Amino acid sequence: MTIVVALYAAGWTLFVWLGDSWLQMLVAVAMAVVFTQLGFVAHDLGHRQVFRTRRPSDIAGLLIGNLGVGLGWGWWTAKHNRHHANPNHEDHDPDVSPAVIVWSEDQVARSTGIPRFFAKYQAFWFFPLLTLEAWHLHVASVKSLFQPSAKRRGLELTLLLVHFALYLGLVFTILPVGKALLFLVIHQGLFGIYLGCSFAPNHKGMPVLTKEDKLDFLRKQVLTSRNVRGGWLTDVALGQLNYQIEHHLFPNMPAPNLRKAQPMVEKYCAEIGVSYLQTGLIESYGQALRHLHEVGADLR
Structure with missing residues (x-):
């Protein structure tokens, strides 16, 4: 956490020092990496991995998520917890809802509008669409705070608005409009791609569950x-x-203890006959993209 926060501060310091320069596009690339790493820290805070009690987790999560990267920490944590409760379940997991990409043949059959348009060749659209993921998260974070169920509406909205004001104000103050817009496209586009490429290997291309699937916690x-x-x-x-x-x-x-648990979990799954999939990074993307292409086969 110390290293990532230090890199965040160093990145913006470098941005100010460079001033009106095309080298700022390299800063945009570097800051996309730093923003994603901060996102990982917010993720761990949301799971109560860092502090033993809720209050410091909430404070750190709000500062890193809302103020640091413009991500509504409360909204994202609630959504992510629903994902953990029912991973890859097409009725309960918000990460496999057919908003743009469709994840099963059933969803393809029921799709209309934008999802149906993309579904035909969605494997080819997948990475280009990730360039919009960061923008989507920013917009969804703000929209969620106007829902009746929103908690800490005033605090979260204030922190988000402060982030956007400082971020956009700094970029458009230091850079002329053309370079500023290019910086935003590169930074937010790569931020979205890095986030998507970090989460995509985890579940995409794995079985999509329905209400007919009755699995215990471990198998689910x-x-x-x-x-x-x-x-x-x-x-x-x-x-x-x-x-x-x-x-x-x-x-x-x-998170640092997961690698220690891995061989024990793999061994236990082998003992009870539960399939345990582990693959290389490139192959994980291949499996995910093949699945997306197969899902859209009927439309082709």
Whole structure:
């Protein structure tokens, strides 16, 4: 956390120091990485992995999420907890709702409008659409605070507005309009791609559950999740979410301990005959994209 926050401060300091320069586009790339890493920290805070009590988790989550990267921490945490309760369940998991991408043949058959338009060749659209993911998260964060169920509406909205005011104010003050707009496109586009590429290997292309599937907790979590092999670089790049099976079984286990739990979980799954999938990073994307392409086959 200290390293990522220090990099965040260093990145904006460098931005101010460089001034009106095309080198700022490289800063945009670097800051996309830093924003995503801050997102991983907010994720861990949401799972109560960092502090033992709720209050410091909430305070840190609001500062990092809302103020730091413009992500509504309360909204995203509630949505993510629904995902954990029913991963890849087409009726209960908000991450597989057919908003743009459709995840099952059943959803394709019921799709209309934009999802149906993209579904035909959605495997080819997947990565280009990720460039809009960060923008979507910003908009959804603000919209959620106008729902009747919103909590801490005033505080969260204020922190989000302060983030947007400081972020846009700094970019358009330091850079002329053309360079500023390009900086925003690069930074937010790569931020969205990095986020999407970090979460996509975890469940995309894995079985999509329906109300007919009656699974116990262990099978519901393991059979819908995929681990990604790799060393320390993969762990850092994916925020240690590459141990997705262990994370879903023990969501409040601090991320650095997931790699220690992995061999024990794999061994236990083998003993009780539960399929445990672990693959390389590139292959994980291949499995996800093949699944998306197969889902849209009827439309082709």
